[in-house]
Amino acid sequence: MILNKRMGTTIKYLSELKKGQKGIIDSFTDYELSLKLLEMGCIPGEIIEVIRIAPLGDPIAISVAGYMLSLRKAEAATVRLKPN
């Protein structure tokens, strides 16, 4: 977790969520990857939930737009979540 001192809040990334935790997509840190994620329905404002984590710890499966999507931890680390 990165402490954003100016805002006084913490920024959370999708990769930090545990199984069963939910979050709201805020923005992306990788432009090219974000295009892929966007077309798959990962739109800012969308609620996502970590459904499952692969037994070897990577990749993870999330629910988004009513279906299950799997992505690697490194890819999930480019998805910034809204502070709660």
Next chain:
Amino acid sequence: MIKKIKIALIGNPNSGKSSVFNALTGLNQKVANFPGVTVEKKTGYTSLRDKFGNTIEAEIIDLPGTYSLYPKSPEERIPFQLLCDPQNEAHPDLTIVVADGANLKRNLFLASQLVDLKIPVVLVINMMDIVRFKKININFEKLAIRLGVPIVSMNARKQEGLKELKEAIAKPFSPPANDFIDIRPFAPEVIDTIRQTVNVNSNYNAFLVANNLDLISNFEIPEFKKEKIRAVCAQYEFNAQQMQAKETLERYRVISTIMNEFISSPENPIQKSPSYRIDNVLTHRFWGYFIFLAVLFLVFQAIFAWAVYPMDLIDSAFAWLSVQVQSSLPPGLINDLLVDGILAGLNGIVVFVPQIALLFFFVAVLEDTGYMSRVSFLMDQLMRKFGLNGKSLIPLMSGVACAVPAIMSTRTISNWKERLITIMVTPLMSCSARLPVYTLLIALIIPSDYIYGVNLQGLVLMFMYLIGFVAAISAAWVMKHILQSTEKSYFVMELPTYRLPRWSTIGIHIAEKVKVFLFEAGKVIVSVSIILWVLSSFGPSGAFDRIEDKYLSETYIRSMPQDEIDRRIQSEKLENSYAGRLGHIIEPVIRPLGYDWKIGIALITSFAAREVFVGTMSTIYSVGDEESSKMTVKEKMRNEIDPETGGPKYTFAVGISLMLFYAFAMQCISTVAVVYRETRKIKYPLIQILYMSGMAYLASLIAYQLLK
């Protein structure tokens, strides 16, 4: 009057697109590759009747499954090129967009892009059985008016809605009535200039052209117009990525309002779904891997053990046919060419059919049910370290039976680099053709003793299989670092809802794969078989005549039975054939590995198939006194004396060196042919032959020099 129309079928992966395709065309379809790429192009035909009784002949192209019109892989470039270039010869008159009704939000994204392309659209909302199961309510009439396109609801698996779809196609069609989003304000100057320069259907088509400038080189328009398009994009600083992001957000914004207006659905938390419960077992930390191992074992059993019966049948059928041909035609060149060249070559192809059919049966079931993506999910972390994909495991393990079907099955891997690496290393897995070579050599050099209750020969055999596996993964690891890829490797992948397999679709899929192999790889295999036949049955002028003359002399006819003379003639002819000469020529090169020219001949003829080693050995060693003709190949090889040492030729060192050579070397034309077909570039099979044979030479050299 007969009207001909071209239809393109497009939809997300897992939307049931192939069910719709099969329902429309039945068995009336053919498979080819799109020009220049290894993407399958399925074309089907159906004939319809409009309400005036006129016949409409529809040619339907099944486009590769895609989530959007923005191409990220060679497969996804196809829809873009076909749909956005009106001059493309396959540009359709109508598109059928298949959307998964239970997953409309994401599926409407692609549909909305097609609406804006302004090619006439029929929207199929598929999987109505799941829609009803999830109690999702869709207001079809209002949705159709809002989108401006006709909508057909279907459960294509059960052919439900097929009649309505055919009626919708037969009606006169027109471009979608409404714009889904207004794209022109995004880049008005660029869009206008493109529309003035080239003939495209819509603003959105112009926008997509600007967005994929690197792809317009394939468009069938004059060069100066391409230059003009590039210039205007540069002038107005058209930023493709930003534009794409902006467009995607705008589409999803509109989709959200549509979802609220026309679709109502109860809460369907994924944790309550049957798929989630199945995943609890299939991706479990213990049971997940246990079941995957069991699946691998089953596939392995099938192509290793079960396929043997039909393969034996095919072999005996060809043996019978050979005898028939041989005895019904007068002996001579034509007879030999037919039997030893063409029939042997055909046999070598047809014998693969049972393994291909069985492997593709399993691969298709695993894909179709949705299990294959779970395999990726389970294994990705492990396989990625070696530059492979979770899905690479099925081809790798199948490679133990035969690399040919294994390489054909790599098409399930969507990342090109990972797929290429899998293709390149799969032939290192010890295939079943190596087994006769290993068994013969192990029996020669390893005593059949037991150590702590373990059979030594069995242990060495297992070790050979292990070597193949370790070599394959190590080679993959090396290639991961060498191969450059422009394509970014993403893992972002849908985990589809589990479904029962569609047996008819799977049947069609198997038939296609078998057909493609027989006709495409078959051509290469038969040609090389004929070349090998020529090499081993002809020699420099006069050489064969001299051998025949020699055995016609009194001394031989009196002292030897006819079959012994025949064997000797055959053996001496092989030695004096072009293949035999080649064996002599390469002897200096293979001597450091402990081989003589006789083994050299076997190495050359083994290129047809590795198990030919055993046959060649027995032909070569048919020379000898009467005593030896009763011995098996193994005994003959055991008695072979090394002229230099005076001891046996097949020492421990030679045996190990030979086994390592066969473990690593690329000696299989069928594999070469299939690699060429799957990669469409001659350089990949060539690289494969070079690196594998290089590895083989080095390993054998080191082993022989250390052990001798």
